Amino acid sequence: QVQLQESGPGLVKPSETLSLTCSVSDGSITSYYWSWIRQPPGKGLEWIGCIFYSGDTKYNPSLRSRVTISVDTSKNQFSLKLNSVTAADTAVYHCARLRGYYDSSFDYWGQGTLVTVSS
Amino acid sequence: QSVLTQPPSVSAAPGQKVTISCSGSSSNIGNNYVSWYQQLPGTAPKLLIYDNHKRPSGIPDRFSGSKSGTSATLGITGLQTGDEADYYCGTWDSSLSSGVFGGGTKLTVL
Numbered sequence: 249q250v251q252l253q254e255s256g257p258g259l260v261k262p263s264e265t266l267s268l269t270c271s272v273s274d275g276s277i278t279s280y281y282w283s284w285i286r287q288p289p290g291k292g293l294e295w296i297g298c299i300f301y302s303g304d305t306k307y308n309p310s311l312r313s314r315v316t317i318s319v320d321t322s323k324n325q326f327s328l329k330l331n332s333v334t335a336a337d338t339a340v341y342h343c344a345r346l347r348g349y350y351d352s353s354f355d356y357w358g359q360g361t362l363v364t365v366s367s
Numbered sequence: 368q369s370v371l372t373q374p375p376s377v378s379a380a381p382g383q384k385v386t387i388s389c390s391g392s393s394s395n396i397g398n399n400y401v402s403w404y405q406q407l408p409g410t411a412p413k414l415l416i417y418d419n420h421k422r423p424s425g426i427p428d429r430f431s432g433s434k435s436g437t438s439a440t441l442g443i444t445g446l447q448t449g450d451e452a453d454y455y456c457g458t459w460d461s462s463l464s465s466g467v468f469g470g471g472t473k474l475t476v477l
Binding site: 283285292293294295298306307308309342347350351352353354355357358359360 | 369399400402404410411412413414417418423455457458459463464465466467468469470471
């Protein structure tokens with residue numbers, strides 16, 4: 249059973265960069281697409297982007313100018329960087345695995361980590 | 368404003384059946400597979416339905432999915448109090464080249 253765990257600072261100042269890492273255990277990061285999804289408090293899900301183990305990426309066009317997703321196969325981890333954050337970026341950030349290609353469904357999810365943007 | 372449209376809430380009595388709709392367009396639901404997720408309070412979303420109508424291992428057959436044109440539907444029969452949760456539809460949008468979700472539907476089992 250694949251397990252995903254998000255880690256990173258829970259508080260980020262406005263205009264700074266949000267950085268999170270997702271550690272994958274009990275399964276290899278290779279041969280799958282991996283994604284970041286966020287959920288503002290009390291609101292719905294928003295797809296941020298995804299990455300293949302080889303490094304191919306897809307990003308939400310509304311966030312593309314500020315987002316970078318990277319993968320480290322040697323550590324079985326992938327990461328999210330979101331720069332120039334504002335209060336609107338406050339959310340629970342989930343990492344998830346895609347069942348197949350980038351347009352498929354998310355079969356394993358991390359529990360999520362709350363990131364608050366505030367000075 | 369979500370790309371996919373879901374009703375904000377639905378409700379039904381225990382043992383009854385409920386359906387949740389998800390409406391989109393030809394660039395998303397119309398030409399891509401739909402998935403459904405259940406999010407119990409304080410937990411991560413859980414995959415309920417993928418590829419429009421398939422259930423992952425361990426998901427009871429009380430949950431079903433269907434798609435017609437640019438709309439999809441999640442059905443839940445034999446409602447239980449434990450089914451109270453938020454339900455989200457999701458798919459790929461070929462025009463946006465992005466994953467998209469519905470705004471979510473809160474199910475109340477009265």
